[in-house]
Amino acid sequence: MTLELVNLRVCVEDREVIKGVSLRVERGEVHVVVGPNGSGKSTLLSAIMGLRKVKVCGGSIIFEGRDITDMPSYERAKLGIALAHQNPPEIKGVRLLDVMNAMAKKYGCSDCTSLTKTLLVDSFLSRNLFVGFSGGEKKRAELFLLMLQNPELALLDEPDSGVDVESIGMLARAIESLRNRGTRIILVTHTGAIMEKLSRINKVHVLIDGRIVYSDSPDVVLPVIFKLGFKKGLEVLVGGV
Amino acid sequence: MYSSEQVLRALEKPALYGPDIDLSKYRIEEPDVGEAREVDQVVVNAASRVGLDSSSLAYVQKNEQALATMMTKLLEKYGVVVLPTREALSRESIARELAWRLVDPAKDKYTAFTYLYGGEVGYFIYVPPGVKVPIPIYTCLSIVSNNVVQTSHNIVYVDEGAEAHLVTGCAISHGVKDGIHIGISEFYVARNAKLTFTMLHAWARGLHVRPRTAVKVGEGGEYVNYYVTYSPVASIQTYPVVYLGRNTRAYLASIIASSEEGVYDVGSRAVLEKPGAAVENVSRVVARDVSETYARAEIEALESDTKGHIECLGLLLSTNAVISSIPVITSRKRGALLSHEAAIGLVAEEEIDYLMSRGFTEEEAKSVLVRGFMNIDAPLPPSIKKQVDYILDMVAKYAVG
Numbered sequence: 001m002t003l004e005l006v007n008l009r010v011c012v013e014d015r016e017v018i019k020g021v022s023l024r025v026e027r028g029e030v031h032v033v034v035g036p037n038g039s040g041k042s043t044l045l046s047a048i049m050g051l052r053k054v055k056v057c058g059g060s061i062i063f064e065g066r067d068i069t070d071m072p073s074y075e076r077a078k079l080g081i082a083l084a085h086q087n088p089p090e091i092k093g094v095r096l097l098d099v100m101n102a103m104a105k106k107y108g109c110s111d112c113t114s115l116t117k118t119l120l121v122d123s124f125l126s127r128n129l130f131v132g133f134s135g136g137e138k139k140r141a142e143l144f145l146l147m148l149q150n151p152e153l154a155l156l157d158e159p160d161s162g163v164d165v166e167s168i169g170m171l172a173r174a175i176e177s178l179r180n181r182g183t184r185i186i187l188v189t190h191t192g193a194i195m196e197k198l199s200r201i202n203k204v205h206v207l208i209d210g211r212i213v214y215s216d217s218p219d220v221v222l223p224v225i226f227k228l229g230f231k232k233g234l235e236v237l238v239g240g241v
Numbered sequence: 242m243y244s245s246e247q248v249l250r251a252l253e254k255p256a257l258y259g260p261d262i263d264l265s266k267y268r269i270e271e272p273d274v275g276e277a278r279e280v281d282q283v284v285v286n287a288a289s290r291v292g293l294d295s296s297s298l299a300y301v302q303k304n305e306q307a308l309a310t311m312m313t314k315l316l317e318k319y320g321v322v323v324l325p326t327r328e329a330l331s332r333e334s335i336a337r338e339l340a341w342r343l344v345d346p347a348k349d350k351y352t353a354f355t356y357l358y359g360g361e362v363g364y365f366i367y368v369p370p371g372v373k374v375p376i377p378i379y380t381c382l383s384i385v386s387n388n389v390v391q392t393s394h395n396i397v398y399v400d401e402g403a404e405a406h407l408v409t410g411c412a413i414s415h416g417v418k419d420g421i422h423i424g425i426s427e428f429y430v431a432r433n434a435k436l437t438f439t440m441l442h443a444w445a446r447g448l449h450v451r452p453r454t455a456v457k458v459g460e461g462g463e464y465v466n467y468y469v470t471y472s473p474v475a476s477i478q479t480y481p482v483v484y485l486g487r488n489t490r491a492y493l494a495s496i497i498a499s500s501e502e503g504v505y506d507v508g509s510r511a512v513l514e515k516p517g518a519a520v521e522n523v524s525r526v527v528a529r530d531v532s533e534t535y536a537r538a539e540i541e542a543l544e545s546d547t548k549g550h551i552e553c554l555g556l557l558l559s560t561n562a563v564i565s566s567i568p569v570i571t572s573r574k575r576g577a578l579l580s581h582e583a584a585i586g587l588v589a590e591e592e593i594d595y596l597m598s599r600g601f602t603e604e605e606a607k608s609v610l611v612r613g614f615m616n617i618d619a620p621l622p623p624s625i626k627k628q629v630d631y632i633l634d635m636v637a638k639y640a641v642g
């Protein structure tokens with residue numbers, strides 16, 4: 001039960017954005033990816049999900065022993081991979097409720113109602129998808145839809161960005177419940193706000209300019225990075241303690 | 242009223258828009274009018290193509306045969322009169338007063354043909370003052386043979402302060418290849434009355450459709466026109482006109498799913514005749530294959546203190562389909578507030594990509610997006626909205642399938 005990236009290279013509009021990333025995530029693990037804006041965090045998650053806007057231009061993605069590098073995203077979704085997008089598109093005319101119902105048909109939905117409570121999405125279920133949603137509402141709706149997929153591997157792209165304190169609490173609780181089910185998680189965060197509320201993070205990777213330049217346990221990486229910033233922090237980390 | 246010479250001459254007169262049809266190529270059946278205890282199975286099947294339950298139908302037309310059903314007895318309890326127009330013209334003086342008043346028989350060859358040879362087949366509906374009919378009035382017109390002309394002359398009068406919801410389904414029986422349907426509709430909404438008119442259509446590949454509709458809305462009245470068409474068709478050309486009096490409201494909506502080699506020339510025109518008149522003219526076109534669609538919309542303000550807005554949106558699902566959006570706003574007095582917006586685009590790739598990551602195949606994703614695109618907030622009663630939603634679900638599947 002593994003996700004494995006083997007020297008993965010990803011191109012966006014003919015430009016190489018991810019320049020050879022290798023990574024292994026085992027069942028029940030939570031990995032965090034941090035890195036400056038534009039370093040390729042979203043591109044990396046998009047490639048694992050198989051979004052069409054990114055192209056794999058080298059290396060491979062192995063999920064549970066299968067090479068899924070060329071598989072369309074909806075088939076990856078069937079295998080249990082799900083992505084909470086950093087900036088989901090606003091879709092007029094389609095209500096959150098419509099998507100929820102369509103997904104419930106696909107994935108079944110035993111705990112739909114408890115999920116709507118955990119993430120408090122009731123109040124915007126009948127609104128057009130993401131249209132005029134606040135930052136917190138967007139992230140909660142995204143995580144809600146991701147959880148409907150009951151994923152084996154959850155890719156969370158900055159669930160804590162632009163979000164009010166109350167929403168952070170709800171999101172953290174939802175993510176905890178995911179990991180308690182044994183879902184593997186790759187969490188991208190820019191601010192780190194959510195990490196304080198999550199237990200047992202296995203590894204933090206620092207992504208800079210499309211490369212993982214440092215990986216270690218959160219206790220080692222986070223204090224340094226968040227205190228000194230990526231550039232200085234890395235010098236300290238790599239320079240050797 | 243009209244000199245028959247004028248009308249006879251109009252038999253040669255092509256319509257302003259749409260492909261010109263040679264009516265002599267089709268045969269017309271002998272008009273026949275009566276009552277039906279049960280709805281014919283072919284009509285039951287045709288009605289189900291547009292989601293209509295045959296047991297709710299008050300008027301059924303099969304080719305040139307017009308039948309009032311048992312449902313009319315139930316409607317009678319509310320004082321509502323539903324009759325084949327031909328019968329109404331002989332029995333009800335109001336029908337005679339209203340017939341061919343809003344639509345000129347000499348307008349073009351289709352109106353002239355119906356006036357001269359149609360035999361006044363069609364429905365007449367009268368709703369007495371103050372009566373708010375609690376159930377929708379359903380009618381269904383269907384063509385069950387090849388190569389015929391179907392004519393239908395419909396007259397509706399909703400009297401002062403009354404309210405009615407009319408749903409008409411037009412559906413072609415399975416296996417019918419060609420023909421032409423001409424529908425003349427003259428609707429009157431009296432002072433403070435309200436009428437919603439929902440039209441659901443499923444045609445056939447070789448069929449031409451030429452409705453001619455005019456609606457007059459009296460002071461304080463409200464009119465909602467909701468038009469949905471899907472399925473292949475040879476050509477449709479319709480441009481209903483709505484005349485709006487003082488303090489009136491109208492909502493005119495067309496949802497069109499164009500396909501194959503069909504020509505869809507569809508729109509509506511509103512004339513704001515008195516201060517306080519307001520109209521919203523909304524259309525959604527989803528076009529695939531090599532279809533050709535002209536989405537017309539026109540608002541003409543004759544008075545100040547009037548309001549009108551046109552919203553024409555088109556979605557191209559194939560590189561060979563054509564959508565032409567033609568909004569026109571004309572103001573003849575200062576103080577009329579008129580505006581329009583028109584846009585034609587493709588299904589957004591970003592939205593498809595998003596839904597695919599949620600587990601939808603490309604086709605499912607497109608269908609969800611097309612369905613969403615067709616969602617408009619029309620002021621229809623909940624029961625009819627449900628029916629419309631059912632049809633739109635089919636239309637969305639059809640449009641991408």
Ligand SMILES: Nc1ncnc2c1ncn2[C@@H]1O[C@H](COP(=O)(O)OP(=O)(O)O)[C@@H](O)[C@H]1O
Nearest residue numbers: 012013017035036037038039040041042043044
């Ligand atoms: N649609 C796109 N077109 C062109 N360049 C893009 C597009 N999306 C992302 N990029 C570029 O790819 C790089 C990585 O972006 P992204 O993965 O979003 O970074 P991060 O998530 O780490 O902030 C950036 O330089 C960004 O400008």
Ligand SMILES: [Mg+2]
Nearest residue numbers: 041042043086
């Ligand atoms: Mg990002």
